[in-house]
Amino acid sequence: MRTPVIETERLILRPITMDDCQDAYDRWTSDPEVAKYMIYNTHTSIEDTKGWLSTIDIDSDTDFDFAVCVKDEDNYMCGSCGLSYKKDIDCFVAGYNFARDHWRKGYGTETMQALVKFGTEVLHQTVLESSFHKENVVSGHVLEKCGFEIIGEGNKTKLDGTTPFEFYEMRYRIKPSKETFKLYNGVEVEPVGFGTYKSSEGAVRNALDAGYTYLDTASYYFNEDVVGSEVKASGIARDKIFIASKVWPTQFGYEETKKAFGESIEKLGTDYLDLYLVHWPKLTKDDIQWKRKLIATWKAMEELYKEGKIRAIGVSNFMPHHMKVILDNCDIKPMVNQLELHIGYMQNYAVEFCRKNDIHVQAWSPLGRGRLNEDEIIQKFARKYAVSPQKLMLRFLVQQGISVIPKANNPVNMKNNLDIYDFTISDEDMSFLMSLPERGFSGEFPDLEDFEN
Ligand SMILES: NC(=O)c1ccc[n+]([C@@H]2O[C@H](COP(=O)([O-])OP(=O)(O)OC[C@H]3O[C@@H](n4cnc5c(N)ncnc54)[C@H](OP(=O)(O)O)[C@@H]3O)[C@@H](O)[C@H]2O)c1
Structure with missing residues (x-):
């Protein structure tokens, strides 16, 4: 299944493409304050962002990568999010990141709620996972609001193998209603x-x-x-x-x-x-x-x-x-x-x-x-x-x-x-x-x- 377009109250989640590189680079991938909470290191040139986007397969059956656009500002792209299937844990993992000027406005919650809805209702998943940097308390609150619970903690290194950081792992589980x-x-x-x-x-x-x-x-x-x-x-x-x-x-x-x-x-x-x-x-x-x-x-x-x-x-x-x-x-x-x-x-x-x-x-x-x-x-x-x-x-x-x-x-x-x-x-x-x-x-x-x- 191709990454679909999902509309929420204020956002459009649409497939991210190579054409989005410049905006992503200018708005958040080059910002060290954003990158410090993420698995990637701060991008120092547009080539880094191109390299990241080139790993995304938009026709994938198992990975869904979206550009997050704010609806009422001429589809202004302010972040990205995704759901990726991780074979080792047999589960979809959800994540998001936003440009710093779009933090603390509820966009993270709106995005994660949309991913949870898509993951459970369209992909029929009963469990989703996510994780957040231990110092990123706000992301922890966002995930909790969306129904995730902490299930463990650990250490991760950045994608290039440097700078280990501590993170919490979280799990969202559908709570089945009582059958009669x-x-x-x-x-x-x-x-x-x-x-x-x-x-x-x-x-x-x-x-x-x-x-x-x-x-x-x-x-x-x-x-x-x-x-x-x-x-x-x-x-x-x-x-x-x-x-x-x-x-x-x-x-x-x-x-x-x-x-x-x-x-x-x-x-x-x-x-x-x-x-x-x-x-x-x-x-x-x-x-x-x-x-x-x-x-x-x-x-x-x-x-x-x-x-x-x-x-x-x-x-x-x-x-x-x-x-x-x-x-x-x-x-x-x-x-x-x-x-x-x-x-x-x-x-x-x-x-x-x-x-x-x-x-x-x-x-x-x-x-x-x-x-x-x-x-x-x-x-x-x-x-x-x-x-x-x-x-x-x-x-x-x-x-x-x-x-x-x-x-x-x-x-x-x-x-x-x-x-x-x-x-x-x-x-x-x-x-x-x-x-x-x-x-x-x-x-x-x-x-x-x-x-x-
Ligand atoms: N139609 C038939 O031929 C037939 C035959 C046998 C039974 N039954 C019916 O089926 C019912 C249930 O079967 P059963 O009584 O044979 O066995 P069961 O319900 O399979 O097991 C009862 C045992 O499990 C323990 N237990 C219950 N909940 C537990 C929990 N959460 N954690 C740990 N231990 C727990 C109980 O300990 P505690 O009591 O200490 O809590 C008790 O020792 C019977 O009471 C009866 O109504 C029908």
Whole structure:
């Protein structure tokens, strides 16, 4: 792509050309007060400026170099700016410089804002970098105003290898807004819910205080009464909280499921559920009746849904061959499939099947229940994005449209787990993390479990 023309309120950013040499030389490249903050030495002849401009390839796909002109003074050229792709850091680097008589008039901010807009909206970059001379405090403020943050400091030498100077490196990152996920029946699901399996007393209350609005429980967790009483104690209106529970395989069957549902809502102190899931597809690995029982269970789920007692119905730990039993024999397709999913155990065959059938995928044990805490690769990527390994793991799932329900008894952990929207994992890193060999798997296979006792 050629360097485009960008107009701001007061400026025109247009491709810089060799015809601009004289003006650039006369106005700033020969000024030592400008050059002292820049990577180039003061130009002492027009040839120096020609040499600099001749390195610019205006048809480049990766470097965008602009002359900055003030609009209302007959397109008076007063500076230059650019965005250049740096292979070693896989990132575009933005910079600008202005003639001294154009300093402190807000032109730097206006220019950098235009470069950030171009870099993010046209070049689709989620990260941009820049740097400024440590003594150039004003440039530091300009970059901060444009959303850059200091990420490090170092020493640079001028282009001719002389005069080392200290500089700060800065990074601009798009802050992704919080996604919300919609089930195919229109019900909205929070990307980060709160898992309550083995949660301690008071954890649900703390989670609600921390800002969670989605609670995942199950009859099998034997905590629905605690969840219910902590919801009540929070004083938060029922319709502001999303409550999901599950029917356990020992409760399968048409009548049994209806009874189990009644017991769950009674313990939870509510007259409806936002989501009700079939916890596992079968009771035992040798149960030859599992399909018949599953169909009867699902019929009860469908009826409860049609009666308005459940806002959405779904399954958990279902592989495609389990889901097909429902799809082939029932009226309503599951809206959710809750699966063990985390870096190192992505069950792609099941996730892909759900996506094809518009079934929302939700991750249980999104943190691998602590089994991934010491994983070196996860730690390496967490360091790269300057986040905790847990934040990386949750963002990895949510970025794929998968909601997560991390459990945390520690109030600091539960708060941190909600805060995953200030960074984006690059496509390349997503692909790498997605293809990692198995790690952190619980060992639970839906076709090999026995839940009879
Ligand atoms: N459908 C199913 O079959 C099924 C199966 C299992 C689980 N689930 C659901 O999924 C939920 C989550 O799964 P899970 O409980 O197995 O495991 P998890 O959420 O992957 O991991 C929970 C563990 O991670 C720790 N942790 C949480 N946030 C952390 C942070 N920011 N930094 C460091 N450590 C952190 C917790 O410690 P602290 O508690 O000390 O904070 C806890 O030890 C369950 O609670 C349950 O609701 C469903």
